[in-house]
Amino acid sequence: MKKRPIEKAEKSLNKTQANLRVKTGIPGFDDLVQGGFPLNSSILICGGPGTGKTIFCLQFLVAGAQENKEKSLYVTFEQRAEALREQAKQFGWDLSSLEKQGQLHIISIPLEKITEKTIKDIQQIVKKEGIKRLVIDSLSTLVVNAPIYTTPSELAVKDVMGENIIFSPPIIGDFIVKRFIYSFIEQLRALDCTSLLISEASQSGEYISRDTLSEFVCDGVVLITFESLGGEFSRSLIVRKMRSTKNDEDVHPVEISEKGIIVHQIEK
Numbered sequence: 036m037k038k039r040p041i042e043k044a045e046k047s048l049n050k051t052q053a054n055l056r057v058k059t060g061i062p063g064f065d066d067l068v069q070g071g072f073p074l075n076s077s078i079l080i081c082g083g084p085g086t087g088k089t090i091f092c093l094q095f096l097v098a099g100a101q102e103n104k105e106k107s108l109y110v111t112f113e114q115r116a117e118a119l120r121e122q123a124k125q126f127g128w129d130l131s132s133l134e135k136q137g138q139l140h141i142i143s144i145p146l147e148k149i150t151e152k153t154i155k156d157i158q159q160i161v162k163k164e165g166i167k168r169l170v171i172d173s174l175s176t177l178v179v180n181a182p183i184y185t186t187p188s189e190l191a192v193k194d195v196m197g198e199n200i201i202f203s204p205p206i207i208g209d210f211i212v213k214r215f216i217y218s219f220i221e222q223l224r225a226l227d228c229t230s231l232l233i234s235e236a237s238q239s240g241e242y243i244s245r246d247t248l249s250e251f252v253c254d255g256v257v258l259i260t261f262e263s264l265g266g267e268f269s270r271s272l273i274v275r276k277m278r279s280t281k282n283d284e285d286v287h288p289v290e291i292s293e294k295g296i297i298v299h300q301i302e303k
């Protein structure tokens with residue numbers, strides 16, 4: 036297979052284009068995507084359990100807050116805020132101090148508290164606080180629960196005679212989930228912020244995400260895997276998709292160091 040050489044971001048983009056890139060703060064990553072994520076894009080960070088999705092996203096937010104003074108929001112349905120602060124401490128990231136400075140907001144919403152208002156609340160906070168970097172941990176949890184917080188009135192489908200059509204539950208469930216993914220990602224796109232959506236990886240090789248649709252709707256997909264290579268388990272990362280970007284297409288070894296994630300080049 037013919038490999039494409041990685042072009043340094045500075046070489047391949049002019050100044051205006053470079054300003055439309057959001058630097059991730061993850062060593063080795065930005066060169067894979069011409070200098071960073073496209074500004075205001077929605078990116079799926081996809082992987083199995085323990086692959087480093089949360090660490091990747093935290094690092095992205097901390098870099099934005101520390102280096103660019105950009106305001107960030109981490110929305111988690113998976114962990115308590117305190118657990119996230121503790122996790123970040125391992126890498127020397129002081130989330131509490133960023134929160135005190137107003138640079139970072141953490142919202143932890145337990146599963147049972149997710150309602151139809153949750154999405155609207157997130158959008159409002161992004162607008163009100165001028166959030167530039169947003170993480171949703173995870174899209175998979177939101178999607179799984181979509182049928183619960185979809186109001187009955189939204190489900191009413193009229194036929195040509197103006198009568199309500201009743202679908203069987205499995206069809207309604209699938210319809211709700213698909214419509215939710217489209218509408219949620221579209222709403223994020225309308226915001227003036229770059230969003231990382233954490234997603235569980237699909238178990239089947241046919242799809243990337245567990246919901247099988249978000250990889251098509253998002254602007255970019257980063258897949259992190261944790262697999263056995265020659266008997267030893269190791270993490271690796273590939274940029275599966277990045278709209279408006281001549282992205283690198285190789286698999287890269289990922290290291291979780293004491294300063295966070297480092298993306299390495301493959302030795303050829």
Ligand SMILES: Nc1ncnc2c1ncn2[C@@H]1O[C@H](COP(=O)(O)OP(=O)(O)OP(=O)(O)O)[C@@H](O)[C@H]1O
Nearest residue numbers: 082083084085086087088089090091125291292293
């Ligand atoms: N200080 C550290 N040094 C090296 N590796 C670490 C360190 N802390 C955590 N890890 C590794 O990172 C993994 C957790 O990373 P992270 O929480 O980002 O995963 P995740 O993909 O979000 O997982 P989940 O799907 O369970 O939410 C741990 O399972 C561990 O293997």
Ligand SMILES: [Mg+2]
Nearest residue numbers: 088089113172
């Ligand atoms: Mg996680």
